[in-house]
Amino acid sequence: MNKTEREEIRRLTADFRQWIHRAEEIQDWHKAVQEAASSDERTMRARSVIVGRSGQAAWRVLALRTSDVGVVRRLWERAALPMPTADDNALLRPLTKDVPSSIASVTPMLGVRRFFSGSAKKQSAEAAGELLRHHHAAFLRYDGPRRLDRLGVSTTSVDPQRLGLQTLLDPALRFDLVSRQTGPAPEMLDRSIVNGLPEALDAIAKVVAGESSYRSAARDAGEKVRRAAVHRFLEEMPTEALKAATRDRLRLGALAEAKINTVQEVLNRGRSLQMLPGVGETSARRMLAAAQTIWQTTYDEMPVRIDIKHRHPETTQLLRRLAEWDSCRQTRGAAADLERASELAPMRAAIDSQTTHLLVIPTRQLPSSGLVESIQIVIRRAELLGMSSAAGRKNVGSDPWEDFLARPADYFAMLSELGFVTEDENAVHGDLPEEIIQAVRDQALNGEHLTASLRGYQSFGARFALVQRKVIIGDEMGLGKTLEAIAVFAHLRSRGKTHLLVVCPAAVVTNWIREVAGKSKLRAHRVHGPERDRAARTWMRDGGVAVTTYETLAWWEPALRQLRDLPCVVVDEAHYIKNPQAQRTIRTKQLVARADRAILLTGTPLENRVDEFRNLASYVRPDLAVNATDLSPRTFRRQIAPAYLRRNQEDVLTELPELIEVEEWLPMSTSDAGRYRASVERGNFMEMRQAAMLQGSQSTKMQRLIEIVREAEENERRVIVFSHFREVLDLVARALPGPVFGPLTGSVPAIRRQQMVDQFSSARHGAVLVAQILAGGVGLNIQSASVVVICEPQLKPTTEAQAIARAHRMGQVQSVQVHRLLSEDSVDQRITELLAGKMRLFNDFARVSDMADSTPEAVDLSEAELVREVVAAERQRLFERASSKAGGAV
Structure with a gap:
């Protein structure tokens, strides 16, 4: 050079x-x-806040201030970037x-x-x-x-000083709250629209709070009337009616010999029926279950009657409570307005003296005018309540019957407004002392933030956790321990508690996120995986339900120590922390000790793990566990009863066997994901469907399957595992720990198939029958199994329904649990989404046509159509993910 x-x-x-x-x-x-x-x-x-209508989000409302003009300018600067x-x-x-x-x-x-x-x-x-x-x-x-x-030069010639809040509606600004809107156009409303709303909401809340105790007393009195009517009705019902309430053959001669002639007398005897000569435990259980079914059916259909010819004491008390409520209530006829006030409540905190405008973004097909109308109605209702308060409280006469006869329409209107929600009064309370049972019954459970209905035993479990503060709930798998914990969260949220926490294995994080979002109004945050930093910051700032893992807890622990108030922590699959020396146990135990409330969830029976349960009990109630030195399960159960509640399915689901279906969304392991990507690149649809199982012990699905089988053994159940693929079945048969029968495939002769089923049925608990879903899903009766696992979603809804019906059918004495193993962000999700629409069509069709039961295949999605859609969608998704990662790297 x-x-x-x-x-x-x-x-x-x-x-x-x-x-x-x-x-x-x-x-x-x-x-x-x-x-x-x-x-x-x-x-x-x-x-911003969400304002609802009829229980669904209708508008997102953002209260704006003059200072937000600075935000507009920064958004405009971004929009003007070349x-x-x-x-x-x-x-x-x-x-x-x-x-x-x-x-x-x-x-x-x-x-x-x-x-x-x-x-x-x-x-x-x-x-x-x-x-x-x-x-x-x-x-x-x-x-x-x-x-x-x-x-390097902005593309706009607009003077930033001339930009105002109205600019937020300009599509060119690309403001995400507005640009993502697909319904009616967002609007900017002047502050004058909400003048008086905060005061109106405060006034309504005060009135409703003042009436709540009277309303509750009236509802309680109505319940007593209904129960007394059911009791009298069943005292007249002969025991022959038991035969119509069950498919089992009941021999009632022993009841007649014992002079038990009515259904109510059967209920009065309860479990002591098995002590009668000629009545065994199974027969007693079936008789009692039939009687309880009749009681529940009667209760559901029993109206609350005011019988002037028979003035029963409980009816007189009901009238008195209604009169007291009516004498003080100012909200008569305002039910719809009160609902709107409740829907507008989130705006109370959003609006302050600096608010100048409201940006209203419809989230459904409801224009902003609907929100304005609700605001006007609520303000007007508050004015009416203020005027009516001057009227004062009317005196309640000594004889409520006189007032009822003078204006019966008003009383019946109150009864209609109250409604009566039935509860499962026969739920088992475990080994709890009577004083705790009564305290739990007296505990109110606020369902304001809950969107799912609770069974009686679930409500009891949630209230038990609230009363006892730190507990272990050991309900058998499939009874809804997750929902019980969410109910506790919802109640605490209604009491102003904001930061709620779940610690669980990584495999169930997605389920928790889905359950919280689907069964409550609470916001769930996934503090796990690549977005954990953002989620943790958002939760620390805004509250909600944070879902994290035992492993992530090690990373997050220093930040959590800075949180002053931790109202409740839920530890799911608590058997993960039975070893007191493990680091995950030490971290979780410290968290439990610091929280105001703690709920440890585990489906493992106490009787099988006394030493380990002593450890769990010591985390929630050291004062109880320290004296638990006797290894006798009965003694230990009695000692830790104040902190431990367990119900078996047979105890709380006694009417008829129930079908409990659980979608278990699981993350793919690294090995699963690698094999899955390769199958997508090849466009091999069938390999895509089974990729998440083919890595054996490294597969998340396989690990979860082994856990299900082990828990089934501990709960004295047998398992059927279904898959479409022979290779998956062979791997399952080799991987499972207990006695395994099969694979039962299409190539197995019919006689041999039945032999397999017979051997499986006579095997010990924890036995597994591995079957190809198209072969084992039809033509066999397998009532000895009560746990069904489907390894991958099938291409036709009817295929799964027929397979499940092998176990869930006449002759089944246990509730049937169905576990669908599904991989996140995979072909499983695409198939599930595509078939969901078809299932909705089927449900709509079934409600209006008797032909539905005979033609379910009419709504099955064709395989060729599904394959094309799923492969294309997965290729696109993985391509976009790869592109995103590449872009992030640059």
């Missing part, structure tokens, strides 16, 4: 350094503008990749060091210099400097 060439290279290098510096300045500017705007969007979203074209990116890319390395290679040859460099370095420098010449010429040829100048 001669002197002239060196001078040329110095000039080129100087140009490039200037351009690189300018490109970096532009990149930093773009990044800063975008980050500032994104931060503002997150803040605005967090400040966007690089594909040609711009192609031209500028060498500035960040090839050019810097070429400059580094050629620089030593421009000074004294060139005299001490070997031939190899000189050749490399020559090549680098030639590359610099090429890129320099190309950069100038395609007008690179001008392109840089264009990318």
Whole structure:
């Protein structure tokens, strides 16, 4: 390289350094503008509130202040950023990749060091210099400097000082709350629309609170009337009616001999029926179950009657409670208005003295005018309540019957308004002392933030946790321990508690997120995985339900220590912390100790793990567990009863066997994901369906399957495992720990199939029958199994229904649990989503046509159509994910 060439290279290098510096300045500017705007969007979203209508979100409302004009300007600055074209990116890319390395290679040859460099370095420098010449010429040829100048200057000529809050509605701003809207157009409303609303909501809340005790007393009295009517009705019902309430053959001769002649007398005897001569435990259980079914059916259909000819004491008490409620209530006839007030309640905290406008974004097909109407109605209702309060309280006469006869319509209107929700009064209370049972019964459970209905035993479990504060709930798998914990969260949220926490294995994080979102109004945060930092910050700031894992807890523990108030922590699959020496146990135990309330959930029976349960009990109630030195399960159960509640399915689901279906959404392991990506790239649909099971012990699905089988053994159940694929069945048969029968496939002769079923039925608890779903799903009766596992979603809803029906049919004496193993972000999710629409159609069809039961296949999705849709969707998803990761790396 001669002197002239060196001078040329110095000039080129100087140009490039200037351009690189300018490109970096532009990149930093773009990044800063975008980050500032994104931060503002997150803040605005967090400040917004959801206003409902009829139990569903209807509008998102953002209260705006004058200071929010600064946000508008930053959003506008982002919208005005010059966007690089594909040609711009192609031209500028060498500035960040090839050019810097070429400059580094050629620089030593421009000074004294060139005299001490070997031939190899000189050749490399020559090549680098030639590359610099090429890129320099190309950069100038395609007008690179001008392109840089264009990318470094805003594209707008609008004076930022002239921008106002109304600009948020401009699509060009790309404000995410507005730009993502697909329904009616968002609107900007003046503050005057909500003048008086906070005061109106406060006034209504005060009135409703004042009436609540009287309303509750009236409802309680109505319950007593209904129960007394049911009792009298069943005292007249002969025991022969038991035969019509069950499919079992009941022999009632022993009842007649014992002079038990009515259904109520059967209920009075209860479990002591098995002590009667000629009545065994099974017969007694079936008789009692039939009687309880009759009681429940009668109760459900029994209206609350006011019988003036038979003035029973409980009816007189009901009238008195209704009269007391009516004498003080100011909300008569205001049920719809009160519902709207409840829906508008979130706006109370959002509106303050600095609010100047409201940005209203419809989330359904309801325009902003509907919200304005609700506001006006609520303000008017508050005015009416204020006027009616001056009337004062009417006196309640000594004889409520006189008032009832004078205005019966008013009393019946009150009865209609109250309604009566039935509860399962026969739920088992475990080994709890009577004083605790009574305290639990007296505990109110606020369902304001709950969207799911609770069975009686679930309500009892939630109230037990509230009363006892730190407990273990060991209900058998499938009874809904998760819902009980969510009910506790919902109650605490209604009491102003905000930061609620779940610690669980990684495999059930998705289930918790789905359950919280689907069964409550609480917001769930996934503090696990790549988004854990963001989720943790959001939860710490806004509250909600944080769902994290035992492993993530190690990372999050320092931040959690800074949280002053932790109202409740739920520890799911609590057997994970039975070892007191494990680090996960130490961390979780400290968290439990610091929380105001704690609920440990586990489906493992106490009788099988006394030592380990002693450890669990010591975490929630050290004062109880310290004296639990006797290894006798009965004694230990009695000692820790104040902190431990367990119900078996047979105890709480006594009317008829119930079908409990659980979708278990599981993350793929690294091995699962690798095999799955490969199958998607090949477009091999069948391999995609089974990829999450083919890694054996490294498969998350396989690990969960083993847990289900082990728990089934502990709960004295047998299991059927269904899959479409022979290879999956072979792997399952080899992986499961207990006695395994099968695989039962289409190639197995019919006689041999029945032999397999017979052997399986006579095997010990924990036995597993592995069957191909198209072979084992039809033509066999397998009532000895009460746990069904389906390894992957089937392409026709009828295939799964027929398979489940092998166990859930006449003759089954246990409730049947169905576990669908489903992988997140996979073909399982795509198939489930596509078939959900077909199932909805089927349900709609079934409600109006007797033909539905005979033609369910009419709504099955064709396999060819499904394959095309799923493979295309998965290829697109994985491509976008790969592109996103690549973009993030750059």
